[in-house]
Amino acid sequence: MILVTGANGFLGSYICRKLLKEQLPFIAMVRPSSDLSLLEDILEEITLHQGDILDTESFANVLEEADTIIHCAAIISYSAKDRHKMNEVNIEGTRNIVNMALASSTKYFIHISSVAALGRNTHAGQVDENNKWENSKWNTNYGESKYQAELEVWRAIMEGLDAVIINPSVILGPGDWNKSSARLFKYVWNEKPFYTSGVLNYVDVRDVADIVFKLLNKRVSGERYIVNADNIPIKDFFEKIAAAFNKKAPRIKANAFLMKLARILQGIKSLFSDSPPIITRETARIGNSKIYFDNSKIKSELNHNFVPLSDTINWTCEFYLKENLTEN
Template sequence: MIAVTGANGLLGSYIVRKLLAEKIPFIALKRSGSDTSLLNDINSQITWRDADVLDLPALHNALQHVSGVIHAAALVSFNPRDKKKLFAANIEGTKNMVNACLLLGITRFLHISSVAALGRLNGQRVITEENKWTDSTLNSAYAESKYRAELEVFRGQEEGLSTVIVNPSVILSRSDWNRSSSQLFKYVWNQRPFYIDGSLNYVDVRDLSEAIVRLYQSDFEGERFILNAGSIPYHDFFAAVAKQFNRTPPRIKLSKTMLTWLARAERVRSALTGANPLITPETARLAGTSFFYSNQKISAALNMAFQPIEQSIDWCCDWYKAQAGKK
């Protein structure tokens, strides 16, 4: 029996769907009272257990009769004031999951990390699984939290847990476009005028969930795999989405200086209103960078072929258009 943490989230919900389609037994973990609307159509087929990854007693109860874990629960934020929350959810939460597995004799642990955990340096272009973390102004607090979470997984491997780590890039998905990477589609739908230099590394959630389940079932252990289909300039991505939406694409390129000033203004607005800033100093520093995350390792390991970007955009946009039409 597999336990999936964060099963009600953007990625977790697709992992659940994949496990159901493959008829693989699982239980779904979520925090008490959290939203499960992404799985409304199949909710009756899911066995839910409530457990916060920061609540060890609850985790021990929820993980009874489980042989393996797919750990998808995480917090994603680039807001500087969320640093403590990031470290708690992503580092302490992963530490608790690893410790619970070791204590309960759970043998398999697949951890969903991020390409951000691989680190970034100025002048670097291609990043592989062999990349070594180096402190850099290009690494956000979120990136550090995911890197330090991986250290907990590596510790678990040393202590007898069979582990594998996946490092996805930006996930293209049909989901709530007010959350996470799906906000990219809402940005275009709302006909925002600005775009930035640099490129978007992306992976279709359907490819990602398939790779996760296959890696969980594989003999690989003590390894990490980048899950990235490709890279596309932000300008081209926004233009392709706008074409599908029949919207005007962003046409004004923001310079680094403009982004820096905008981030400062957003910090003030956020402090006054309590709303999350649209741009932060961390995201401003990353603007204009063009890293490429190599997918050679996963392609060879699973003979993996990824969805073309055109098909991923069409698939996502068709759904978002239908959802917008219901409102």
């Protein structure tokens, strides 16, 4: 039996679909207050468990049934005000789940991390799995929280847990376009005018789910894998989405002054809505970086071929148009 934490999240919901398709038994763990809209179409086919990784008693009994854990639960935010909660969930929550895994009959643990956890000490260049974390202005609070979470997993591996870490880049695909990377599609739909000079490292959500499935079969332990299809200039990425939506692409290159102004306006707007700002000090910095995350290890060791970006964009845009989500 497999336990999927954060099953109601964007990636977690696709992993649940993959497990369902492959007829692998699993338990989808969600917090009691979770929004289940991304699981709505498969709710009757899956087993849900209400638990919180910050409360070990809430999921202790489930580990008596599950011998494999796919740990997806995390908070992604580039807003400074979310740092404390993000550290609590990403670091303390991961510490809780690996400690419980060590104390139970867990035989395999897949940790969903991020390329942000690999760290960067420059705005350009190539990063692979051997990159060493260094404190740098190019790192984000989210990246640091995922790095600290990884340390918990590496510690558990040293204590005998069979575990593997995967580091996805920006995960693309249909989801709630008011959240996470899906907001990039909404940004283009709304014909926002600005783009940054950096590049986007990306991967299709179906690729990540497929790789998780491959690791479940291969049972690799003590390794990490960058999960990144390729990269593309952000301007070109926006233009491809705009073409699929038949919208006007962002056309003004944002300089330092424009980015600062945009941050201020986004911050003011967020005060009067539940939507977090898409442009923050951290996202502005990331948006001008030109880092490439090397995917050669996973391509060679898992023989994985990534979905082309054109397929991902068409699939995602068609979903939003078909579901009329663009009206929201």
